[in-house]
Amino acid sequence: MASLKWVLMIGSFLAATSAFAEDPPIVGIDGHTVTFRATKWTMPGVDSATAWFAANGKTFPLFSADVGADGHPDWLSPDKKTLLLDPVVFGMLSLENGEEKLESQQHCDVISMETGCVLAERSPRFCLGKWVGNQWFSEDGEVLTPTLETESPRDWLKYISTINAAQSRADSIESGLTFLSPESYMACYPPVQNVQAYNDLGFYLAEGGRDELALKFYRGVETVGKRTVLMLNIADSLWRLDRKDEAQRYYSQYRDAMSADGKAQKIPRRVVERSAIQGMKN
Incomplete structure (x- = not known):
């Protein structure tokens, strides 16, 4: 066969x-x-x-x-x-x-x-x-x-969130985008009205190893405003894609935002280490 x-x-x-x-x-x-x-x-x-x-x-x-x-x-x-x-x-x-x-x-x-x-x-x-x-x-x-x-991103997420394995969640999202681009999808449902949903879709994709695709959704959310958690998500995806100089800039922005909010103690260790690498370069 x-x-x-x-x-x-x-x-x-x-x-x-x-x-x-x-x-x-x-x-x-x-x-x-x-x-x-x-x-x-x-x-x-x-x-x-x-x-x-x-x-x-x-x-x-x-x-x-x-x-x-x-x-x-x-x-x-x-x-x-x-x-x-x-x-x-x-x-x-x-x-x-x-x-x-x-x-x-x-x-x-x-x-x-x-x-x-x-x-x-x-x-x-x-x-x-x-x-x-x-x-x-x-x-x-x-x-x-x-x-x-x-289908709206919120309704889509209702199904995606029922899938337990990270790889399977990412595969399901990617297969759902076979015949349309993330940009076209976000043209249907603007990020300004779907910030959390697109951040979640990006996170699920990144968690399953689809960082390039995740960044498409993260960039859409970024046009609405630089949310603190978004800067960390973007930085992590960029780092895994070996775009480290760009990632370090986002880690630094995240670190500064957390410190300004009095949450320095909650900054993940990887952020401190990767931001320090940038500091040494500078």
Whole structure:
């Protein structure tokens, strides 16, 4: 029996399509854009691009790094507030004879051109259809009025917190982000309204060894303000990623904040030791 390096399924009716960096951006409401960037894939035979959202001077990927995407101007709603995209994730199928075969899994995702939020996810066939007014009618008869369906971080955490093993918690969060980036997720649920939830998601990821991904959520929380515990969490993740100079700056900020609050005795020993290394450098 053939085995998959990761679980995937694909309908035979829709092949992975390509979007190229030289294609013009899709321009939505208020001049917000989705552009497609050519990407060098490690897997042979992959010909796709990544999708990026830009608005108000900020640019971020709509999907995770290993997800390609395709889109067309006629998938943009008449009011320019909603866009359909066809993301695809690639994997290698290991066959019994030792050979490997490229496989892919696709979705049809609903994107807010106001925020860059991935509002909803459908099967790939859903992208076959047309806009009637600002409702999308698929060829299979499904009708979409764009609304936010992506699960909130608080509801997500209710499930994540029931998983006991740290590694399993981190794996579950990472798999939940296969078809959207942390930046897009936070565009759906702004950090200013979800500080504790994003800090917890970041902590669970870091606890399970996903520090790079954890930092995405920590950085989102950081835009709201420098909370004392957040500075320690960021410092620990940076340290494990061997970004020690940057980590030491956060350790020093954490140490100073704790001292200013009269909590110097509660500062973890590692903070003192790692801040001292920075002090000797200086």
